[in-house]
Amino acid sequence: MxxxxxxxxxxxxxxxxxxxxxxxxxxxxxxxxxxxxxxxxxxxxxxxxxxxxxxxxxxxxxxxxxxxxxxxxxxxLPHVTTPTPDEGSLRQRLIEILSRQAALFADAPIQVTTLAWVALGPTDPAADGTADEDSPAGSLRSRVVEQYRKPFDEILSSDQAREELDEFDLELAECQLVGPLVFARMTGLCTISRDQCVRIVDDFLAAHSRTRTEA
Incomplete structure (x- = not known):
């Protein structure tokens, strides 16, 4: 460059x-x-x-x-706001958000290219070696994080999630949920359907159910 x-x-x-x-x-x-x-x-x-x-x-x-x-x-990058559903069970809310994110990947291929470039491209560090959020690269990175992470932050940090799930690492949990969407799209293996989103969420909930850990 x-x-x-x-x-x-x-x-x-x-x-x-x-x-x-x-x-x-x-x-x-x-x-x-x-x-x-x-x-x-x-x-x-x-x-x-x-x-x-x-x-x-x-x-x-x-x-x-x-x-x-x-x-x-x-x-x-499409200016898409993914609202967090205000009602429904934890399972329903996670399925809805994950399905919307999957549709976003399917409908806007530039999203995949953007994610790849943000992950592998330069970060334009500031003079002191820290990432500069005011730079174009920093602004783009913040935008991507906001678009993909915020809805899951709100759901997984809710009282509802704390009541139903065991102790978990928030960032790792988000990777477990969104990771399959990114991997499938970037490798071209498949386009994740709503039914597959249901399976991803069910597997996540089964692994982190408070009932399971207390049994």
């Missing part, structure tokens, strides 16, 4: 119409390249040529091609 020593776009980018237009042109071009040619097609040269925006202007918005890719993924 190409890198240019430059800061993220400054605050003036939010109010200068010319900078807003140039940033949008860059992201439009990058999105078109990503959609038609994949990650490898999104290069600095290709984006500046397609957008007709100068390289120096690009680097005023994005310090590297990795930051450009992160911002492009975030633009393409």
């Amino acid at each position: 190409s890198t240019q020593p430059a800061a993220y776009a400054d605050d003036d980018d939010d109010i200068d119409p010319r900078r807003i237009r140039s940033r949008n042109r860059l992201l439009d071009a990058a999105a078109a390249l990503l959609t038609t040619g994949g990650i490898e097609a999104v290069t600095i040269d290709a984006v500046t040529k397609a957008s007709k925006v100068a390289r120096t202007t690009l680097y005023r918005h994005f310090a590297s091609s990795s930051q450009l890719l992160a911002a492009t993924f975030e633009r393409l």
